Amino acid sequence: MCGTDMVTIRVGPEAVPFYVHKRLLTYWSPYFRNAFDGSWMEADRGISLSDVEPWLFEVVNGWLYTQSIVLEPPAQESFDASDITTAEAGLESGETTSKEQIP
Template structure:
């Protein structure tokens, strides 16, 4: 990051540059447009800085259509750019738009990885980790989340590694409802291979010490 005042601080003070860029998501004719300050996009994302300030075709365009992004996910991303906050798991906007909290947050993580927004990626991972290591959260990330993550991220991504670690330590087959049992057949090979390797390490620790190893601390999933 540059050492001058952050773009979001400038926005709060009313000193942010006035240049606006339209970001669009969703299939036509249901596509939605979000108008975002260019300075915010360029501050947080090297990708958008190169795209909007460089010689790319998009830099000269009047808008950018993100065809691989859900409308609700882009809405969360834009809100984060201006507030640096992500919705809670019981946020009615999330429940109404996409369903379970961890699915849109997974989409936000993927967006931040795809468009190179490191701060947002870390924030999404923080919330994901906290939620699934909190007694008030769900027991496990759903298989739909695992499919989405592994089909859109490298195996080395923090979110993918976390899913493997959680399942290797805490999963039992009686946790899966009928829908999850059916969904097992579609689990990605990278997830299953990683789970097999990590489960072997967990069992080795169990035999040696009499207990399974604890889930790694949050810092283990920093990128």
Template sequence: MTRNTSPRSVGNDPSRIPFPNLPPPYTFRGSRPTQRGNTSSYLTRANVSDFTTTSTILVGPQLTPFQIQTSLLTSKSSYFRAALTGHFAESSNNSITLDDVAVDDFQLLVTWLYEQAVPIPYKDRKPAYYTLLHVYALADRLGLEGARNAIIDTISDLADETNSVLTPSDTRILYEDIRESAPIRTLILDLFAFKKTDRLLELHAGLWHAEFLRDLTVHLKRPCAQAMQRHRLQDITKD
């Protein structure tokens, strides 16, 4: 699957490129036959309601409405599954309000729901890791495990393609808005340990989140061989 890597701005930047229209609802093709040539033995089949029933998600202070297939929400998210199928008011009126969620962040998750890919956000032609971190925190809150994994893959690929890492302010989002046990923390520490970030830490001294610096120090005490090679000391007396 090819990921779209065209630069685009996100957030409240007035110069941001308009977000593309959402794709049409996905088509459920059913499970594969249990035996070769047996076209009638599908394990599951689509119901009409899978394509016609939608839920309204009201997002942000302005309660921006998103109409999303209910079956898609309940199959991908433990949060929406509980809210829309349990004994809650949301299940009776098929509507959920998320007034403390940024519309742009939720829109990226909706794109993932339909395309199974996370659009890569850019700001001033640089990777907007902070947006991916915000979307990860939201995916974690809504129980979208697939989206969390996709964001981790996206950050890893983006760091390799652009030879970049998080900024000091990004580490504050990582440590203040994301739970301590989240796998994304381990990924970020690995990226800093693997890449030659000595100069970066030196130039931005004092701006990093204190717990991030502590965890990175502990992580570097047991680095992999590749990290040791990248951070090797050079004998400047030979120059």
């Protein structure tokens, strides 16, 4: 079902490139079917989706190949125990270390 034609989908404001089998995109998505099989001039060079987050397109891309959705938990930054103690103390006192306050 995949075929051999690959297309480039550039995603997000940073234009992260994804290389995807054209046949999969056009089989499962009317949007991409119209783009690649229609008269979209830019489809010859690939398609840009600047308003889509790369992580989200990565989920869609994975689904195209597996028909299942796998959501990876975000990577957690390392921290030491004092960070938890400081956060708990701030919560108990009603203080926040956030730069933005909720009105």
